[in-house]
Amino acid sequence: MQEINEKYEPLIVAFCCNWCSYAGADLAGSSRLSYPANVKIIRVPCSCRVNPMFILKAFQRGADGVILCGCHPGDCHYTTGNYYARRRMTMLFDMLDYLGIERERTRVEWVSAAEGNRFAAVMNDFAAKINELGENKRLEDLRCKN
Amino acid sequence: MQRIGVFVCWCGNNIAATVDVERVSEILSHEYGVVYSTNYQFMCSENGQQLIKTAIKEHNLTGIVVCSCSPRMHEATFRKTAEAAGLNPYMVEIANIREHCSWIHKDREEATAKAVILGRTAIAKLLLNTPLTAGEVGVTKRALVIGGGIAGIQTALDIAEAGYEVDIVEQRATIGGRMAQLDKTFPTLDCSACILTPKMVDCAQSEKIDILAYSEVEEVKGFVGNFTVKIRRKARYVDETKCTGCGACMNACPSKKGLNEFNMNLNTRPAIYIPFAQAIPNVAVIDPEQCLKLKTGKCGLCQRKCEVGAIDYTMQDTFIERNYGAIVVATGFRISDLKYFNEYGYADNKDVITSLELERLMNAAGPTGGTLLRPSDKKHPKVITFIQCVGSRDISGCGKPYCSKICCMYTAKHAMLIREKYPDTEVHVFYIDIRTPGKNYDEFYRRAVEQYGVDYIKGMVGKVYANGDKLMVQGSDLLNNEQITIESDLVVLAAAIEPEPSVRRIATMLSASIDTNNFLTEAHAKLRPVESPTAGVYLSGMCQGPKDIPETVSQASACAAKVIGLLAKDKLKSNPCVSHSDEMMCNGCGTCANVCPYGAITYIDKEFRLGGGKTETRRVASVNEAVCQGCGACTVACPSGAMDLKGFANKQIMAEVESICKR
């Protein structure tokens, strides 16, 4: 368990589609737009590649927030992938809410390859929200912490 | 048991300034499976790559992790390096510690810790990688060009020149596009038609080029090298193979009320018409909205006049399907709608016109035969006021946020031509900024001012209103700090340009991305300006952004070079990161095929041995690897977990999640 005095550093997992959001994150990087270091990005080919299992796993392993980023509706590299992602996540997030993982800990955002500033803004905003909510106590596997 | 090598790049100071690369490579060397770990100044350099190759051989590595810049930058480079050293290229993982770490974090401790986690995550994924082999697909040696303006024409001519077949699909009845409507071209003032029509004729005469005018793209299937496109050939009511373009039908037609689109609706034309004298194909077309025979069934004069019997009132739209290796979008632009700019009185006054209308009014083949006359009373205008930036650079929501780029130059051209032809005319130009970058462009603009005495006024017009038969143009003169009103006979608006609206539909069909202004997005703003992010789709001309004719032609030829490069290949390596189904787990439910955007999944009946000599036949999913693009939609939809994506397997992403969450 973490020290009492030590400030708790939340952990955020971001799933980014290869074509838009990951490129948007790259652009945020090359434009030197900073966002908190506790955001860690996993590259997936498309937002529709994100299996709800990945998100459950993240929360189980102690993630405090999970964000899924894809291309803007209509701009998906694979035409319809982000629509699938949106519908799946709508259902998943409702279920997570039922399980006690606040609705604010999960998010879907559309970030295009040209929106480096938007990527950084979204991540800053999300991280601030998660900071506010504090540690995720639900669903975590205590064996995985520490 | 894998033997992994870790290579941490400094990227000069780009990474090393904020990330302690020594420490990262030291910590990662203790990770499970890692047998070798090092760091170097520039991994992507010749020496860096040599270092990787040597390490692969010396340490018998089965996979490598490179902690460097974005995989979108150098993944391909390091895959080639690995391949050269005898390693499967898909046993390479990149940890992005530049764009996602060193460039965005300032604290060295923090950045180093994150770099370690990113490296660790890449190792966790690599431990589950399997060697993949790219398949090969053939290339259809034919290109499709959508749009027959100067951009499409130039691209088609260049592709045909290289010996490949190319089709031009043009929605209007003739190719030529906007350039055919222009009178003169800047900065040399040569006649637009004189330089365009020979190119149009070249297209018609080329054996390699098939012009499908009056046609639209209806449906696009397939992928780079292997597109199948359905094209709608709209009913012309005139047989293209028979019509000689004699024009007898036009003279016979009693309906003469159709607005002449080619002349920007400034005059009328018959219901059966040839858009302009040099049209290609030089074939008549019937406007079904105006044709009496088609509307009422009574008439048929043109059919009786036609000596070759080309006219067929029963003609219907037909569809053709063709295969292409590459698709070029060259859909061009139009003048944007001025409905939100009441202050300029465009809708209320006939003598407030757009610059493209002025082109027609000055053109010898235009509605006035080349004499500049006011549309309202056909009098010669003595005072002409030009207003620039109408709807361009406008972020109030009424116009376009971008600069339309061509207006400064064409306004200078118009002003100059008018002063040249009618020296008794007073010409005023309201401008905000004059933008004339380009060879001989600023000299051209200065000539308008210094040699031709055009009055340039720095300021913007607030209102145009009619006063008798005059137009009062009220605006500010910022340099004199005055508000002035110019009594004018004609007002010409340099209206913003916008992409041809049909481009949205086409972009969706091609899954080519489009920006908020409906311009198509290029694959890279600087380094891949003529390619769309969608493989096999290329951009030519205004559909990508505002540009003038010289720039359009340069881009069109660049685009053709890219297409030729693709068509010259016999085989394309396909992406091996595709879906595959575990037949033992698949129950043939059909869910995956429903979500596949490419129709890559089919079902086959397969015989399985059950042991004891018994067999069972089951329906299982089968993925066409050449068609699958690897989005992974099916992997999530599959209820039994039989579908998985090579290179981004469930297990691999799970391992990444676990590694990131390990505190």
Added chain:
Amino acid sequence: MDNTELTNRLKELSGTNVRQCMKCGKCSGRCPMFDKMDVKPHQFVSYLADGKIEKLQNSKSLWYCLSCMECVERCPRGVAPAAVIEAIRESVVRPQGGNRLQPEEVPALLNDEVPQQLIVGAYRKYNH
């Protein structure tokens, strides 16, 4: 309040981003009171951007502006020169203390000679 603070306060009060101005002068192109003004509408925007507040506060234009919002309507960049003028006007009126119109006093002031424009303008001013 030093000049920088005052400038920032006025920028905030105007609710408009003067940096968005591309100096086209369209606001001055149609201002009905242009000839009466010593400082022109477009100059209000650029003076505020440059922090030349005193010039603005002393200008006669403050009292000639009709708040007709023509300049706001026309601006292609979403800048509101009239809002800038309004902000400056307030910075002059408010410190004088107690001399502002109360809404309940308005009916008594109405007569046929008062232009409607003025009443609308007054409401806009005193509603801040």
